[in-house]
Amino acid sequence: MIIVTGATGNVGRTLVRTLTEQGREVTAVSRRITASDVPHSVRPVPADLAQPAAGLPSADAVFLLVGGDLMMAGDPAQVVAQFADAGKIVLLSSQGVATRPNSVSHGVAFAAFEQAVMESGIGWTILRPGGFASNSYAWAPSIKATRTAAAPFGEVGLPVIDPDDIAAVAVAALTQPGHTNAIYELTGPELTTPRQRAAAIADAIGEPVTFIDQTRQVARAQLLTFMPALVADTTLDILGAPTVHEQTVRPDVERILGRSPGTFADWAKRNAEIFR
Template identity: 65%
Template sequence: MIVVTGATGNVGRTLVRLLTEAGEPVTAVSRNITGSDVPRGVPAVAADLADPASLRPALDGADAMFLLISGNLTAAVGDPSGVVSDLLDDAKARGVGRIVLLSSQGVATRPDSPSHGSMGQSVEDAVRRSGMDWTILRPGGFASNAYAWAESVRTRRTVAAPFGDVGLPFIDPADIAEVAAAALRVDGHAGQVYELTGPALTTPRQRAEAIGDAVGEPVRFIEQTREEARAQMLEFMPEPVVETTLAIIGEPTPAEQRISPDVERILGRAPRAFADWARRNAAAFR
């Protein structure tokens, strides 16, 4: 049985569906999950990873786990590595032998950033020390970050963002979920770290255009200044996260703009383009 934490998120929801369709027994875990959030027949367990004991009911009979460390956990406990170590000890004691961690590209590209690098590295280190077969996924930016534009596209057919012509290889969360499913179900991924990106660099201006194409109406791009974007982001993100995020989207390193071959190598196909994600999710922007 496979436990999926973060089961109601952009990656976890798809991962639960993929595993279920493949005939795998799955238990879905999230803080506020209900039975209506998961496919029929999938047990839903409400648990908070800040309290490892709350996860124990989901671990009975499990042999593999997908682990997502949310911003809520980090906000609650600071450095989450100690909590993760306790959680992994508990999981191993109950028979879990395989773990797939959703980490971040920033662990490698922004090692000096507390929010993107050092904290993520401490969690990865805890997973490596767990004594289980582990696989670490390091995606770059998610295509689903564009949901932040949904309200302005619906009401004004506009997108406002900084650095309009700086490209990054955003990845479709569905591709992350497919790679996670492979690592959870198929041998040969233990001890691997996979960098996950989309197939090409896309700029905010291009992503706005792709959303317009998906909804069938032009979407006007409005370029923000760095300070305008910073002020907006500070309304819902801690300052260190804002500063690192602005650095990544405004002055990405060569590593952050690199197209990784890992998705294609694992899935046998190229990763999905941002335009594909926009078409599948056009209803959110109409």
């Protein structure tokens, strides 16, 4: 049996569906998960990973996602100890461990979870993605309402990754040999700028979308409505002044999947309905 945490999220949803389509037995975990969130054959287990009393079943392999409050305030060793019986843990971490080691949110917090997984005595694989294509869901309300997309640093490119490709790599790491004690850095196939991403969504919905340049200050105020200041500031640093490392397309997705990662335009086409 495979446990997928973060099962209702961008990566977890696809991961649960793909594993189920392969005929695997899956237990899907999130705090508010219900049967209607998962395919029929999947067992939904509502549990808060921050509460060690969660009582999760033993599993052959675990996909561990440490989002939000858990990432910043959880005790990594305690969170990982909930899966002490597992044969393998695949941790969704962040590229920030390598590129922003001094950032509390993007580096230090994830490094602590990586360390806990590495010291657990369980076989591990660590996935370090860069920015997700799905961060562009934040544009859905304004594109729907006024056909506008606002962002800072409109001309700065990053190789954003399709969460479905992260899920595909996770499937390989959870179910195939050869990925134990490996760290993979996951990016998309090319740099795209926010302006180009807005144009790709416009193509996908078949309607013009006006790109609006935001100042860092305005963007920060918006980010603070749904993320802590520490997270917002490092996020803006990456978006506005990425390191060479953060702007480099990495080979790991192609090497593991035997195909190129999906483009942002592909992601936009698949998700066009959300922006119409």
